Amino acid sequence: MTKYANNANNLTCAEFQAQLPELIGSGEEITEHPHLQDCELCRALLADLETIAEAARQLFPTVEPPDKLWEQIESAIKQEEGATDQG
Numbered sequence: 001m002t003k004y005a006n007n008a009n010n011l012t013c014a015e016f017q018a019q020l021p022e023l024i025g026s027g028e029e030i031t032e033h034p035h036l037q038d039c040e041l042c043r044a045l046l047a048d049l050e051t052i053a054e055a056a057r058q059l060f061p062t063v064e065p066p067d068k069l070w071e072q073i074e075s076a077i078k079q080e081e082g083a084t085d086q087g
């Protein structure tokens with residue numbers, strides 16, 4: 001019965017990279033991941049990803065909730081109701 005242990009230590013680069021989005025999403029300190037201790041390639045990849053993520057944050061700053069938009073839509077609907085009533 002030979003089966004690769006599902007250890008972080010035994011991950012291939014492809015397996016590690018497949019988990020990257022989850023790892024990043026989990027908010028954990030990825031740089032402490034065992035695979036990165038041994039793998040310079042994936043450390044470089046992660047550094048690239050962080051650069052891209054940082055650039056993306058600057059390109060798409062957080063959009064504020066459109067409260068004003070809803071107010072405008074609501075008042076527009078009310079005005080329209082009032083207008084058709086006049087008919």
Ligand SMILES: [Zn+2]
Nearest residue numbers: 013039041042
């Ligand atoms: Zn790797």
